[in-house]
Amino acid sequence: MKKAKVILDKDFTISEVDKRIYGSFIEHLGRAIYTGIYEPGHPQADEQGFRKDVIDLVKALKTPIIRYPGGNFVSGYNWEDGVGPKEQRPKKLELAWRSIEPNEVGINEFVDWTKKVDSEVMMAVNLGTRGIDEARNLVEYCNFPGGTFYSDLRRRHGYPEPHKIKVWNLGNEMDGEWQIGHKLPHEYGRLAREVAKVMRQVDPNIELVVCGSSGPGMPTFPEWERIVLEHTYDVVDYVSLHYYANFPSGPEFVELPNNPDLASFMAKNLDMDRFIKTVVSTIDYVKAVKRAKKDVHISFDEWNVWYHSFEKDRKVEPWQIAPPLLEEDYNFADAVLVGCMIITLLRHADRVKIACLAQLVNVLAPIMTVKGGISYRQTIYYPFLHASNYGHGIVLNPKIDSPKYDSRLYTDVPVIETIATYNEEEDTINIFAVNRDAKEDLLVEYNLKGFEKFNVIENIVYENDDPFAGNTPENPDKVVPHLAYNAKVNNNILEVLLPKLSWNVIRLKKIN
Ligand code: AHR
Numbered sequence: 001m002k003k004a005k006v007i008l009d010k011d012f013t014i015s016e017v018d019k020r021i022y023g024s025f026i027e028h029l030g031r032a033i034y035t036g037i038y039e040p041g042h043p044q045a046d047e048q049g050f051r052k053d054v055i056d057l058v059k060a061l062k063t064p065i066i067r068y069p070g071g072n073f074v075s076g077y078n079w080e081d082g083v084g085p086k087e088q089r090p091k092k093l094e095l096a097w098r099s100i101e102p103n104e105v106g107i108n109e110f111v112d113w114t115k116k117v118d119s120e121v122m123m124a125v126n127l128g129t130r131g132i133d134e135a136r137n138l139v140e141y142c143n144f145p146g147g148t149f150y151s152d153l154r155r156r157h158g159y160p161e162p163h164k165i166k167v168w169n170l171g172n173e174m175d176g177e178w179q180i181g182h183k184l185p186h187e188y189g190r191l192a193r194e195v196a197k198v199m200r201q202v203d204p205n206i207e208l209v210v211c212g213s214s215g216p217g218m219p220t221f222p223e224w225e226r227i228v229l230e231h232t233y234d235v236v237d238y239v240s241l242h243y244y245a246n247f248p249s250g251p252e253f254v255e256l257p258n259n260p261d262l263a264s265f266m267a268k269n270l271d272m273d274r275f276i277k278t279v280v281s282t283i284d285y286v287k288a289v290k291r292a293k294k295d296v297h298i299s300f301d302e303w304n305v306w307y308h309s310f311e312k313d314r315k316v317e318p319w320q321i322a323p324p325l326l327e328e329d330y331n332f333a334d335a336v337l338v339g340c341m342i343i344t345l346l347r348h349a350d351r352v353k354i355a356c357l358a359q360l361v362n363v364l365a366p367i368m369t370v371k372g373g374i375s376y377r378q379t380i381y382y383p384f385l386h387a388s389n390y391g392h393g394i395v396l397n398p399k400i401d402s403p404k405y406d407s408r409l410y411t412d413v414p415v416i417e418t419i420a421t422y423n424e425e426e427d428t429i430n431i432f433a434v435n436r437d438a439k440e441d442l443l444v445e446y447n448l449k450g451f452e453k454f455n456v457i458e459n460i461v462y463e464n465d466d467p468f469a470g471n472t473p474e475n476p477d478k479v480v481p482h483l484a485y486n487a488k489v490n491n492n493i494l495e496v497l498l499p500k501l502s503w504n505v506i507r508l509k510k511i512n
């Protein structure tokens with residue numbers, strides 16, 4: 001059997017986890033809002049039309065921040081269309097996704113919904129068709145207490161208290177040719193700077209996220225980051241990164257559906273890792289050029305697996321309300337890769353302070369709904385659930401000695417992907433580990449340095465014989481994790497068996 005060794009040392013740490021690393025994203029896209037979180041008339045709908053079954057599934061994920069309203073949608077959105085009496089709100093052509101937007105849900109309803117799921121809004125402003133004026137008015141509407149035109153408008157709309165939205169995106173994917181109002185880096189950098197200035201004048205407590213690259217494959221990456229940051233470094237707090245595994249930009253995608261190159265697929269998070277490292281270097285380069293003292297961090301505000309729905313999406317008729325777009329049917333292998341991606345984010349917890357699983361309901365989603373029917377968890381729900389519930393405290397920097405493999409697209413891929421968090425308050429260590437090998441189990445020895453008297457309290461294993469099986473409305477619990485007894489501690493050495501192609505959680509607690 002293959003073997004790996006890992007050292008976890010109490011004194012060898014990366015950073016405290018910012019809980020916003022477990023953020024998510026809801027866009028006015030497809031069935032995310034309408035028949036997703038919102039379905040008046042559904043047997044589970046509450047007084048506002050929000051589905052209580054979906055609320056429960058989201059709450060369990062403990063996602064502390066949810067990005068809204070887009071995505072590509074925001075670059076053509078007029079937020080004023082979605083506030084005030086519902087019967088007066090216009091139906092509009094939505095150009096980003098070629099749909100019709102009924103505007104039944106807008107900012108105020110979404111803020112209400114985030115409270116129901118114990119979360120907060122991360123708001124994006126439209127820098128595609130709009131700019132400085134819209135952005136400052138929106139901050140005034142949302143965050144100013146009262147006594148001005150927009151704050152009083154909010155009060156008249158039934159919200160006497162300001163929403164106090166803290167984190168704001170300065171547009172979305174402005175480097176992308178597909179974006180409504182796409183810009184060159186100098187154009188965007190100048191605009192983002194001026195928008196940031198007025199937004200901060202309205203509310204000095206907000207945090208701002210400037211658009212980085214839509215992916216590491218973009219032709220302007222990483223010059224985009226350098227130029228944009230040279231314009232904005234002193235007025236922003238985060239650079240936004242997006243990455244979807246198997247976005248169809250390379251030859252690997254063409255081959256995947258019929259000839260699954262699983263070994264390459266399971267290493268896709270290494271692209272994400274390199275992406276983060278390059279952006280960190282670029283940020284720090286600009287910091288040096290500017291002789292700046294403050295740090296700019298990363299908001300990885302779109303990440304996931306995305307490739308199953310492309311064919312279906314091409315066949316969807318345009319100009320419908322809530323068409324079934326980007327409805328990925330996730331399988332077990334996707335879930336394991338999502339686990340690897342979470343480990344990558346945790347490994348960069350010193351610089352990645354916000355991250356959003358894109359998205360949350362129906363669109364590229366861990367949670368699916370049937371219109372008028374059930375809601376259920378897709379495979380990718382589970383690794384996110386485990387990490388968001390247990391991955392808190394200090395991230396330990398693991399020293400890993402693993403067997404490696406070469407695949408068609410990657411070389412020297414470690415068979416194990418692993419990270420651990422130490423929660424000082426609870427005196428627990430939570431280890432997350434993936435065995436990327438689809439054929440063989442892996443035996444791992446964790447040397448727990450400085451952690452005397454810790455013992456296993458829980459071992460969760462997510463494994464499945466068929467990597468391409470998933471959950472469906474007919475069989476919603478086909479691929480679920482189970483408790484296991486694969487782990488034991490002896491003299492500060494934890495020995496654990498990671499079954500072939502699996503996501504594993506090993507939870508340890510100090511025994512007094
Ligand atoms: O999440 C789906 C889309 O992916 C978003 O609207 C856009 O920002 C990205 O290209």
